[in-house]
Amino acid sequence: MASPPTKQMILQLYHATLKTSKTFSSYNFRNYFVDRTKDVFRDIQKENDPARLTTMYGDAVKELTVLRRSAILNQIYGGWKLAVEETPKKPEDILQRGDT
Amino acid sequence: MQATTPMDPRVVDAMMPYMVDQYGNPHSRTHAYGWEAEMAVEEARKNIADLIGADSKDIIFTSGATESNNMIIKGVARFHKDKKKHIITTQTEHKCVLDSCRKLSEEGFDITYLPVQQNGVVDLDVLEAAIRPDTALVSIMAVNNETGVVQPIKEIGAVVRKHRGVYFHTDAAQAAGKIPVDVNEMNIDLMSLSAHKIYGPKGVGAAYVRRRPRVRLEPIISGGGQERGLRSGTLATPLFVGMGEAARIAKLEMQRDYAHVTRLSQLLLTKINSQVENVVRNGHAEGYPGCVNLSFSYVEGESLLMALKDIALSSGSACTSASLEPSYVLRALGAAEDMAHSSLRFGMGRFTTEAEVDFVCEHIIKTVTRLREMSPLWEMVQEGIDINSIDWSQAQH
Numbered sequence: 109m110a111s112p113p114t115k116q117m118i119l120q121l122y123h124a125t126l127k128t129s130k131t132f133s134s135y136n137f138r139n140y141f142v143d144r145t146k147d148v149f150r151d152i153q154k155e156n157d158p159a160r161l162t163t164m165y166g167d168a169v170k171e172l173t174v175l176r177r178s179a180i181l182n183q184i185y186g187g188w189k190l191a192v193e194e195t196p197k198k199p200e201d202i203l204q205r206g207d208t
Numbered sequence: 209m210q211a212t213t214p215m216d217p218r219v220v221d222a223m224m225p226y227m228v229d230q231y232g233n234p235h236s237r238t239h240a241y242g243w244e245a246e247m248a249v250e251e252a253r254k255n256i257a258d259l260i261g262a263d264s265k266d267i268i269f270t271s272g273a274t275e276s277n278n279m280i281i282k283g284v285a286r287f288h289k290d291k292k293k294h295i296i297t298t299q300t301e302h303k304c305v306l307d308s309c310r311k312l313s314e315e316g317f318d319i320t321y322l323p324v325q326q327n328g329v330v331d332l333d334v335l336e337a338a339i340r341p342d343t344a345l346v347s348i349m350a351v352n353n354e355t356g357v358v359q360p361i362k363e364i365g366a367v368v369r370k371h372r373g374v375y376f377h378t379d380a381a382q383a384a385g386k387i388p389v390d391v392n393e394m395n396i397d398l399m400s401l402s403a404h405k406i407y408g409p410k411g412v413g414a415a416y417v418r419r420r421p422r423v424r425l426e427p428i429i430s431g432g433g434q435e436r437g438l439r440s441g442t443l444a445t446p447l448f449v450g451m452g453e454a455a456r457i458a459k460l461e462m463q464r465d466y467a468h469v470t471r472l473s474q475l476l477l478t479k480i481n482s483q484v485e486n487v488v489r490n491g492h493a494e495g496y497p498g499c500v501n502l503s504f505s506y507v508e509g510e511s512l513l514m515a516l517k518d519i520a521l522s523s524g525s526a527c528t529s530a531s532l533e534p535s536y537v538l539r540a541l542g543a544a545e546d547m548a549h550s551s552l553r554f555g556m557g558r559f560t561t562e563a564e565v566d567f568v569c570e571h572i573i574k575t576v577t578r579l580r581e582m583s584p585l586w587e588m589v590q591e592g593i594d595i596n597s598i599d600w601s602q603a604q605h
Contacts, residue, residue, distance in 0.1 A: 136559035137217055147464070177224075178217035192567040 252452020283425030355491030356499030408454030
């Protein structure tokens with residue numbers, strides 16, 4: 109059986125996953141994967157059972173490869189800016205159809 | 209979310225190989241391309257089966273929940289037509305169930321449309337009383353697509369199981385992957401599933417058809433005998449793989465997703481209720497939290513839609529569809545015509561953010577306040593006039 113990942117390995121993977129998550133162009137996916145990465149690694153951090161930890165780490169490694177590909181695809185096709193992303197969040201500041 | 213969902217990027221990634229390189233037909237048994245595709249389809253089938261606690265051989269791929277519903281309702285009824293002539297469903301079912309039943313009634317079947325209680329839930333005693341010796345099928349949806357009402361499927365399954373020869377079908381397009389569903393624990397014989405409600409691709413769904421004890425149905429589509437002869441036609445490998453991956457992720461993420469939409473729907477309700485009065489929530493408050501259906505009294509429904517439609521479009525946010533027709537589902541719940549007219553359905557899902565909910569709330573509050581300021585009805589209500597006491601026909605002259 110593979111030996112459990114070291115603290116440093118986990119930290120590296122966390123940073124790589126977080127960085128990849130932030131490169132999604134689409135607002136919703138970007139936010140989701142950033143939040144989820146934090147949750148997943150918080151769980152990994154809490155895990156004490158070495159066997160469980162190895163599986164969780166393995167899953168996270170696999171997921172990073174998926175995320176990397178998905179993020180590239182999303183940069184190519186995705187990311188039209190939503191009104192909710194604009195800085196002035198007040199409704200009256202947002203142009204509606206018919207406004208000039 | 210219940211209108212539709214965006215495809216999860218992880219689902220797209222799983223589908224890509226089958227659109228780029230692996231174009232084999234899963235039914236070609238003579239070469240490796242075919243085997244690869246077959247393996248992928250079977251893995252997808254297993255993931256879907258696992259989501260609902262079924263055996264993977266019981267899963268039939270279709271083009272979506274509408275096809276599954278048609279196939280099951282018409283198929284079971286027509287197979288047993290010599291001995292059985294009766295089908296039970298509810299008034300709040302999805303259109304494709306109601307319309308399949310209407311078609312069957314033209315063919316001479318007797319259909320009972322059960323009423324629902326004011327909270328949208330079926331009364332089990334009423335259901336049991338409606339079952340007859342010649343009943344072939346009971347079809348009741350698990351989660352309502354307009355109100356989020358969750359039916360007591362386990363209890364309904366137990367009632368139907370008591371009657372030998374009556375099959376229980378549930379349209380679980382809105383339930384599977386969002387709340388726990390188990391075909392054995394709930395005594396479900398047939399089930400319809402959809403991929404695009406669980407962050408999978410559009411144009412694909414599945415039917416669960418129990419093999420032990422065997423449920424027999426007459427196929428609608430004839431041909432090469434694929435999918436146990438129930439749904440002929442070349443399998444759409446990329447779509448099935450996508451649905452399988454969506455099901456796998458849905459099972460893994462169910463708890464997290466549920467907690468997320470619960471938090472969002474509480475945020476939405478508290479925010480709107482704190483600033484707008486006379487808001488009625490349609491359906492059982494204990495329903496699926498990802499679907500919130502609200503009626504805004506004294507606001508003309510169509511104007512509300514017009515004002516909000518642009519916003520939903522421009523923000524691409526969580527606020528989803530509402531039809532101009534007063535909803536038959538809401539009327540079945542006993543909602544007055546005007547309330548059914550001014551209802552809005554909010555769908556929240558895995559990818560909805562708190563900022564979006566805040567954004568939509570601000571717009572709703574602003575729009576409803578503005579429309580009420582313009583409304584003569586609202587003015588009368590403020591002055592303490594009971595709207596229902598007015599005889600409108602005289603005012604026309």
